[in-house]
Amino acid sequence: MKRLTDINIKNTAQVEELLSEGNLRERMLALGFTKGASIDVLRRGPKNNLTVYKVRGCKIALREEESNLILVK
Incomplete structure (x- = not known):
């Protein structure tokens, strides 16, 4: 799987799994990064x-270290 x-x-890309824990995991889920969610990469x-x-x-803007914790396909 890719990050x-x-x-x-x-x-x-489509979300497969979140590697984050605790408050960061809750934040990601609240923002919509749930399994199966479709993500368009707009700009850097x-x-x-x-x-x-x-x-x-x-x-939604994420830092590299945050988006590195999201596995996609």
Whole structure:
């Protein structure tokens, strides 16, 4: 499985599993990163640290270390 950070801009991936724990896991689930959710990669920020994703109709920016904890296919 790939990590969300491996998906290129203008591509779509589907959530398989979250590797995060505790409050971060709860935040990811609340934002819509649940198993089977479709994620569109919209754009990367300066220095590729932030990436903007579209999940369930909402645009969400995640840091590289956060999106690295999401496994996708």
